[in-house]
Amino acid sequence: MKRNPHVGHPRSGGLSMSLFNEAELDDIHLATLEVLERTGVFVEDDEALDIYADGNCRVDRETHMVRIPPHIVEDATRSAPSKIVLGARDPRNAVVLEPGRVSFCNFDEGIMVNDLRTGEHRKPTVQDLAEVARVVDALPNMDFYEPAVVPADAPLETAELYGTEAALSNTTKHVGAAPTSRWEARKIIEMATAIVGDEEALRENPLVSFGACPVSPLKLPRDATEVIVEAARHGLACVVAPMAMSGASSPVTLAGSMVIHNTEALACITLSQLTERGASAYYGGSTTAMDLRLAAASVGSPELALLSVATAEMARRYLIPSYVAGL
Numbered sequence: 001m002k003r004n005p006h007v008g009h010p011r012s013g014g015l016s017m018s019l020f021n022e023a024e025l026d027d028i029h030l031a032t033l034e035v036l037e038r039t040g041v042f043v044e045d046d047e048a049l050d051i052y053a054d055g056n057c058r059v060d061r062e063t064h065m066v067r068i069p070p071h072i073v074e075d076a077t078r079s080a081p082s083k084i085v086l087g088a089r090d091p092r093n094a095v096v097l098e099p100g101r102v103s104f105c106n107f108d109e110g111i112m113v114n115d116l117r118t119g120e121h122r123k124p125t126v127q128d129l130a131e132v133a134r135v136v137d138a139l140p141n142m143d144f145y146e147p148a149v150v151p152a153d154a155p156l157e158t159a160e161l162y163g164t165e166a167a168l169s170n171t172t173k174h175v176g177a178a179p180t181s182r183w184e185a186r187k188i189i190e191m192a193t194a195i196v197g198d199e200e201a202l203r204e205n206p207l208v209s210f211g212a213c214p215v216s217p218l219k220l221p222r223d224a225t226e227v228i229v230e231a232a233r234h235g236l237a238c239v240v241a242p243m244a245m246s247g248a249s250s251p252v253t254l255a256g257s258m259v260i261h262n263t264e265a266l267a268c269i270t271l272s273q274l275t276e277r278g279a280s281a282y283y284g285g286s287t288t289a290m291d292l293r294l295a296a297a298s299v300g301s302p303e304l305a306l307l308s309v310a311t312a313e314m315a316r317r318y319l320i321p322s323y324v325a326g327l
Helices: 022-039 046-054 070-079 126-138 156-170 182-196 199-204 222-233 254-275 302-317
Strands: 041-043 058-060 065-067 084-086 095-097 174-177 208-212 238-240 281-285 288-291 322-324
Touching (some): 022 065, 022 254, 022 302, 041 046, 041 254, 046 222, 046 254, 070 254, 126 156, 156 174, 182 222, 208 222, 222 254, 254 302, 281 302, 288 302, 302 322
Parallel strands (some): 208 238, 238 281, 281 322
Antiparallel strands (some): 041 065, 058 065, 084 095
């Protein structure tokens, strides 16, 4: 099992970076509690509505709006674990996620590849995904694998299953998967269970994890909530990753965008904890600014870097591991 070096700990020298001070982080947190209690979030799936209702949240079945009292949100952040172990086929490649340690993985969801053999710029295949998984397996500074490309040669309805099977077959490191339904999540869990033996063994060695993305502003779609709930019920980690766009689906200010980001993240973490207290949901995101020329997310921009710093700062405030994408 790997415990990577600490980052962000006080030292006598070296480079550090903060976007908000402690008082400003408190302001973002308090604003988040107000939005969750007064405005609420739209929740599409009826099962998720039932879970929130059973947890004493205010649920409007007609509008699908859920309003979450502050004490429930704060209890959820306290019950979310500060340390998460991402298992692997080779136990030596298991990774410990906890505040203060830094790990790396490849970027995910690529839609085109440059063919190494022909130089052709083309759509990805399952074979491309398998080859990237092998590369990640060989790279000592890559700690786990994320679904690098979306295979275009697999049926759209089952492309994630083809991709996950190829990844599990070609890396001994942890595999992040991106199911978009309860059915896909359960099928991936069946794959992982077949590798380790049974569901109890999978809880002991959770060699797959999931990711779920809200839709900004303040919407939890069915695909996200189904995945969060299935991960919690089966003892698997799930990173919740809001992807707001400053100036489009969130306020133009960085602090305002972080309030939307934080609201969506805590709504998802609360759902996870109401499903299974202590479930391994952790704090992620790829919130950035809108590219005014293209009306698209400006990935790799200075704003994304700053908001990624803020994501890590908010996660550290809650003593929850963080995950940032797009740098």
